Amino acid sequence: MQVGIDKIGFYAPSQYLDLTELAQARGEDPNKYLIGIGQSEQVVIPVTQDVVTMAASAASQVITDDNREKIAMVIFGTESGIDHSKSAAMYLKRLLHLPDQIRAIEVKQACYGATFGVQTAKDYVKANPEKQVLVIGADIARYGLNTPGEVTQGGGAVAMTIAAAPQILALDDATSFRSEDIMDFWRPLYRTEALVDGRYSENIYVDFFQAVFHDYCKTTGRTIADFAALTYHLPFTKMGLKGLRSVLPEASDTQQTRLKANFEASRVYNRRVGNLYTGSLYLSLMSLLANAALATGDRIGLFSYGSGAEGEFYSGTLVQSTPALAAKQQFDAYFKKRTKLSVAEYESCFKRQLPNHDVLLDTKADDARFVLTGIKHDQRQYVDRSHTE
Incomplete structure (x- = not known):
């Protein structure tokens, strides 16, 4: 029985910052961002959006009347949680009108959380093939204005349903993972920036x-020649390129050409959205499916990394060829409707944070279906406009 990614959806707000303009405002050569970092634009998150609203917008693309009652679990991977106690998945469950006979949890390990969700969901569906699991990767990447990490900010959400007889990617059983207590990235509870x-x-x-890829190959007997593409967690796209370059010498010249071309396809959207933390790997997967020439049965490798640090390499094979899967039209429409902010407008938006007291927010400028309308009695107030307008 095959189990894997059956449906996948994406959402990010429609405001963005041009990183050439940011470079000029910061007195930097634009190529430092465009080439050195590998980013050209980044999403700007308004105060009326958080991980719950973005996850709801992404998940509404994959949850329908046909599968709603089949969802047995929501696993919400994020490092931008809104409550120290209550999971973001619980808010999401209500907004999506999911059944009460369901588990709804939030998991955290930096950018790795959604991958834990995928693997846990795969095991659950194997034992319960009539059920599905909704996996979320949603985050807001913040490092601060005029900081070295500013160019790697962004945000958004990816939602996936994991099911038997998947329509998109059938996951292989083999996987390799690694954990070490490392201080390469962290955000203490008292900070809003990482x-x-x-x-x-x-x-x-x-x-x-390198460690998890080679362990995977040792365990399975596969080599780099068995992969049509390798996808990466992309906090910024140059990071994934460094990973790819570290193993390219193991491939033939023909294979190297294909892997490099498919890597370029896999970072098209990440370059323009920015850092999604837990969702970055899966946005890269969507970008690959929409922009590469792939065929049914092609094996795709996925490298997930969460600072602190945890990494995992796993793989899957395409169930259908790319034309039947690609969300290219959806992404083309999304990028076409976006609004560019000036650097001053971006800075003003970045500084506007949700107060820690009762407040009503002006949502007129937010075109999303799901919005955060404010705080009342220390409780975030969410609205699904499709049910209120």
């Missing part, structure tokens, strides 16, 4: 990739 040792984190990322 702390990162950038160069150290890049080195750890590559080390973890």
